[in-house]
Amino acid sequence: MSRWRIGTPKVELDTPALCxxxxxxxxxxxxxxxxxxxxxxxxxxxxxxxxxxxxAHLQMAAGAIGIACxxxxxxxxMAAAGLKDLLIANQIVGADKIARLVNLAAYTEVMVAxxxxxxxxxxxxxxxxxxxxxxxxxxVDTGMGRCGVLPGAEALDLARCIVDRPGLRFEGLxxxxxxxxxxxxxxxxxxxxxxxxxxxxxxAELLRNKGIPVPILSSGGTGxxxxxxxxxxxxxxxxxxxxxxxxxxxxxxxxxxxxxxTLLATVISTRGADQAVIDAGQKAVTRDFGLxxxxxPPGWEIAGLSEEHGKLRRVDGPPLRVGDRVEIVPNHGCTTxxxxxxxxxxxxxxxxxxxxxxxxxxVY
Amino acid sequence: MSRWRIGTPKVELDTPALCxxxxxxxxxxxxxxxxxxxxxxxxxxxxxxxxxxxxAHLQMAAGAIGIACxxxxxxxxMAAAGLKDLLIANQIVGADKIARLVNLAAYTEVMVAxxxxxxxxxxxxxxxxxxxxxxxxxxVDTGMGRCGVLPGAEALDLARCIVDRPGLRFEGLxxxxxxxxxxxxxxxxxxxxxxxxxxxxxxAELLRNKGIPVPILSSGGTGxxxxxxxxxxxxxxxxxxxxxxxxxxxxxxxxxxxxxxTLLATVISTRGADQAVIDAGQKAVTRDFGLxxxxxPPGWEIAGLSEEHGKLRRVDGPPLRVGDRVEIVPNHGCTTxxxxxxxxxxxxxxxxxxxxxxxxxxVY
Numbered sequence: 001m002s003r004w005r006i007g008t009p010k011v012e013l014d015t016p017a018l019c020x021x022x023x024x025x026x027x028x029x030x031x032x033x034x035x036x037x038x039x040x041x042x043x044x045x046x047x048x049x050x051x052x053x054x055x056a057h058l059q060m061a062a063g064a065i066g067i068a069c070x071x072x073x074x075x076x077x078m079a080a081a082g083l084k085d086l087l088i089a090n091q092i093v094g095a096d097k098i099a100r101l102v103n104l105a106a107y108t109e110v111m112v113a114x115x116x117x118x119x120x121x122x123x124x125x126x127x128x129x130x131x132x133x134x135x136x137x138x139x140v141d142t143g144m145g146r147c148g149v150l151p152g153a154e155a156l157d158l159a160r161c162i163v164d165r166p167g168l169r170f171e172g173l174x175x176x177x178x179x180x181x182x183x184x185x186x187x188x189x190x191x192x193x194x195x196x197x198x199x200x201x202x203x204a205e206l207l208r209n210k211g212i213p214v215p216i217l218s219s220g221g222t223g224x225x226x227x228x229x230x231x232x233x234x235x236x237x238x239x240x241x242x243x244x245x246x247x248x249x250x251x252x253x254x255x256x257x258x259x260x261x262t263l264l265a266t267v268i269s270t271r272g273a274d275q276a277v278i279d280a281g282q283k284a285v286t287r288d289f290g291l292x293x294x295x296x297p298p299g300w301e302i303a304g305l306s307e308e309h310g311k312l313r314r315v316d317g318p319p320l321r322v323g324d325r326v327e328i329v330p331n332h333g334c335t336t337x338x339x340x341x342x343x344x345x346x347x348x349x350x351x352x353x354x355x356x357x358x359x360x361x362x363v364y
Numbered sequence: 365m366s367r368w369r370i371g372t373p374k375v376e377l378d379t380p381a382l383c384x385x386x387x388x389x390x391x392x393x394x395x396x397x398x399x400x401x402x403x404x405x406x407x408x409x410x411x412x413x414x415x416x417x418x419x420a421h422l423q424m425a426a427g428a429i430g431i432a433c434x435x436x437x438x439x440x441x442m443a444a445a446g447l448k449d450l451l452i453a454n455q456i457v458g459a460d461k462i463a464r465l466v467n468l469a470a471y472t473e474v475m476v477a478x479x480x481x482x483x484x485x486x487x488x489x490x491x492x493x494x495x496x497x498x499x500x501x502x503x504v505d506t507g508m509g510r511c512g513v514l515p516g517a518e519a520l521d522l523a524r525c526i527v528d529r530p531g532l533r534f535e536g537l538x539x540x541x542x543x544x545x546x547x548x549x550x551x552x553x554x555x556x557x558x559x560x561x562x563x564x565x566x567x568a569e570l571l572r573n574k575g576i577p578v579p580i581l582s583s584g585g586t587g588x589x590x591x592x593x594x595x596x597x598x599x600x601x602x603x604x605x606x607x608x609x610x611x612x613x614x615x616x617x618x619x620x621x622x623x624x625x626t627l628l629a630t631v632i633s634t635r636g637a638d639q640a641v642i643d644a645g646q647k648a649v650t651r652d653f654g655l656x657x658x659x660x661p662p663g664w665e666i667a668g669l670s671e672e673h674g675k676l677r678r679v680d681g682p683p684l685r686v687g688d689r690v691e692i693v694p695n696h697g698c699t700t701x702x703x704x705x706x707x708x709x710x711x712x713x714x715x716x717x718x719x720x721x722x723x724x725x726x727v728y
Contacts, residue, residue, distance in 0.1 A: 014458070014460050015458075015728065016727050016728055017728075048671065048672065071672065090632070090643075090672065091633050091686075093631070093632045093687055094630060097378065116634075116686050118686065119686055141635075145635075146633075146641055146673055147632070147633040147673070148633070178670070266458060267457070268457045269455050269511040269512070270480075271505075271509075275509075277510055277511050279435075282652060282699055283699065283727050287652070288646060288651070288652075306510070306542070307412065307698055307699060308412065308434040308435065308454065308727075309510055309511070322457055323457055334671055335646055335671060338647050338703070339703075339727075340725065341725050360725075361703065361704065363380050363643075363644065363648045364379065364380055364381075
């Protein structure tokens with residue numbers, strides 16, 4: 001049972017409360033779907049942001065091709081809630097996890113990223129022994145310098161390990177221009193993104209020239225959705241944050257989806273007219289991209305976040321009193337959502353539903 | 365059911381795994397108890413660090429006077445697990461929360477921090493209507509500049525609001541030298557701490573001179589335990605992190621309890637001999653005090669943490685391979701523990717128990 005009762009006005013919800021403005025979320029979902037409908041690139045929204053099957057189903061209903069998951073545990077939660085065509089956009093390593101993966105593949109459509117021939121061989125053995133055929137994308141490092149094989153020959157070598165191997169089905173290539181998504185200068189972001197995508201598309205061409213079909217080219221995030229989502233050859237993008245948005249993407253990167261996620265908090269202490277302390281600190285809203293934004297009340301700003309408290313500083317607003325409510329926009333939605341067990345789903349200022357952050361903590 | 369099976373060797377646990385070396389934890393608990401036994405100051409360990417009734421019971425068995433909690437929800441979890449004499453070291457604001465608080469006070473010993481006369485009046489009304497007497501500490505701001513009344517006259521005024529009010533029982537004063545606990549220079553840390561404690565003790569003297577008994581003076585954290593825990597007049601300290609320790613307190617502040625908390629992770633990708641990527645990022649170990657420390661293997665270091673990945677850089681160790689295990693010391697235990705659902709409790713290299721992080725996420 002939730003601590004919130006359906007029908008409660010938003011301004012009376014017990015705090016800290018992770019609040020979804022569901023009308024805004026629906027608009028963000030429709031807007032991304034409408035944008036991509038013009039380019040023909042499909043959307044595979046990333047569930048690492050919202051961790052919520054309810055929101056994933058909303059995205060599927062708007063035309064998403066499937067769901068991207070960061071971790072196997074996240075994919076298990078999505079599958080158990082009826083989501084299909086799940087891409088685990090990560091390497092799955094180790095006997096226990098690979099056994100879980102092929103078990104999952106036995107009852108829903110799963111793809112997994114691969115960047116290592118030994119890992120591919122291990123996946124194939126497990127899939128064969130389970131009697132499934134595991135769909136795989138080769139992860140290509142297109143400049144971020146994290147996971148993935150190098151574009152070109154290294155990708156081709158790995159593809160040759162996979163294409164004819166019983167137990168596996170080669171589905172294509174995955175990149176991620178993670179080194180571009182947060183670039184503030186739009187021209188530079190476009191340039192770095194296109195450089196990255198060019199390597200992915202050229203690698204696909206190399207494979208095709210060697211007779212290997214490459215049906216899927218998956219890449220992109222919220223910071224590059226309008227670039228990657230229009231780039232010739234890319235078949236799908238993996239944007240996540242657009243659904244709820246956050247301060248970093250909107251204020252720093254200039255992506256203009258609406259804020260659908262806020263944190264409601266309460267003033268628990270004041271000092272004179274110029275300082276107030278709220279009941280939300282770093283365990284309720286992260287500061288990995290800097291301090292969050294204070295949406296309400298105007299005339300105040302967030303001065304600091306400690307572990308359990310937030311400190312507000314008056315700019316020019318009227319003084320706050322103990323018990324007053326404030327509303328905060330997280331600077332990083334993904335890591336903030338991952339701190340909470342439930343969303344307070346609000347429409348027109350009233351609590352309409354409580355949705356579990358069902359895949360919260362599923363880092364394994 | 366946990367994903368880990370009792371009896372599994374630590375090196376085979378599914379990762380990321382939040383791992384307690386329980387023999388180390390027991391030594392840390394005994395050591396703090398032994399230290400304070402010499403000074404006569406009591407220990408009220410803070411459960412905001414470990415979020416675990418099992419660990420709180422371990423501390424009580426070693427002589428702790430009760431448990432400090434950051435939030436009401438945390439105290440509810442501790443009470444439900446049989447912990448007694450709980451201090452909610454924070455202001456409890458709003459009708460819903462105050463109702464929960466007096467309900468809790470009806471079946472276990474609870475104290476709460478107060479720094480506002482209207483809040484005190486509201487607490488008193490609720491306590492009276494529930495038929496309980498709520499124990500309160502006045503929080504005094506001794507230099508941190510967050511919550512609390514000012515030392516001296518402001519504290520006296522609030523004490524006078526509380527002492528004879530039906531429904532409340534005035535128990536004493538609470539400070540927190542949070543502006544001192546992380547100071548790296550030991551002399552400066554001692555100076556700032558003693559300045560802070562002096563204000564607390566002088567305020568207690570002022571109240572006593574006015575005929576108000578002040579049985580409890582509570583302050584202190586892991587960074588100042590040996591100062592606050594020996595300061596004349598202080599009756600109890602609220603250290604939390606000492607039980608598991610973390611990189612920040614040990615490496616930066618020089619507190620020498622042993623590391624009892626680590627994160628086990630697995631290499632999922634490599635690039636040549638000099639880079640490896642692990643399956644643990646910011647959702648598994650926080651970086652609010654900087655990057656965590658790599659304990660194993662030697663000859664490697666943590667180069668970066670993104671949301672779902674950690675990047676390791678070779679210094680002079682042998683190359684890592686996909687599937688290799690690494691062990692990390694969190695730089696901030698409190699916020700890292702709060703990301704996980706379970707502890708893998710290991711003794712002599714074997715999984716002995718799985719304990720829930722039962723108060724994880726209880727920010728309300």
